Amino acid sequence: MSKKIFEVEGYAQRDIRESSNGSFHSSHNPDDIEKWLKHCGADESSSDFEDVFGDNWNYEYSGDEIEDYSVEFNEVEDSDSVFYEFEESIQEFLDEEPQRLRDEVIRKVTYQLNDLMGNIDGIKDTTIQLLNDFKDVIKTDDVESLPEEEKKLYKTLNDITQLTLKFPKPKVEEETYEPF
Numbered sequence: 325m326s327k328k329i330f331e332v333e334g335y336a337q338r339d340i341r342e343s344s345n346g347s348f349h350s351s352h353n354p355d356d357i358e359k360w361l362k363h364c365g366a367d368e369s370s371s372d373f374e375d376v377f378g379d380n381w382n383y384e385y386s387g388d389e390i391e392d393y394s395v396e397f398n399e400v401e402d403s404d405s406v407f408y409e410f411e412e413s414i415q416e417f418l419d420e421e422p423q424r425l426r427d428e429v430i431r432k433v434t435y436q437l438n439d440l441m442g443n444i445d446g447i448k449d450t451t452i453q454l455l456n457d458f459k460d461v462i463k464t465d466d467v468e469s470l471p472e473e474e475k476k477l478y479k480t481l482n483d484i485t486q487l488t489l490k491f492p493k494p495k496v497e498e499e500t501y502e503p504f
Contacts (some may be wrong), residue, residue, distance in 0.1 A: 348376065
């Protein structure tokens with residue numbers, strides 16, 4: 325937390341150029357506040373912006389996406405006259421950040437592992453086909469009678485086909501979607 329008190333003033337513009345502004349006070353570090361505001365969606369969604377900065381839009385229909393967004397931090401001298409409306413939410417966000425970052429890395433590693441497993445399966449399948457093609461060409465089971473280069477080729481292909489993984493293959497989540 326910062327020792328300074330900031331009035332955090334937000335500004336947003338929606339697709340029909342409606343604009344809104346509002347403010348709140350916080351003693352948190354401005355960088356942490358900006359990360360929290362992004363986490364809350366205040367920089368992208370007008371309804372999320374309203375949750376933080378208030379509902380000061382013109383009441384014409386517009387979409388929920390924000391086209392322009394900015395935040396200003398103004399230091400406040402008199403901390404007795406401010407209300408810390410979002411202090412708990414910002415602190416909770418900061419406290420949960422290590423878990424969110426951990427979850428993000430786990431999702432990334434899981435995705436990349438699934439991709440790698442698919443690549444390994446593809447390599448193994450291709451190698452089996454190459455080995456079968458090789459066996460069809462050499463027309464012998466006596467590998468020792470082959471020329472040295474062909475023995476190396478046979479051994480390499482055979483070794484790859486024997487590849488087994490020491491960890492379980494991750495479960496692939498089925499994607500669901502609604503047809504048009």
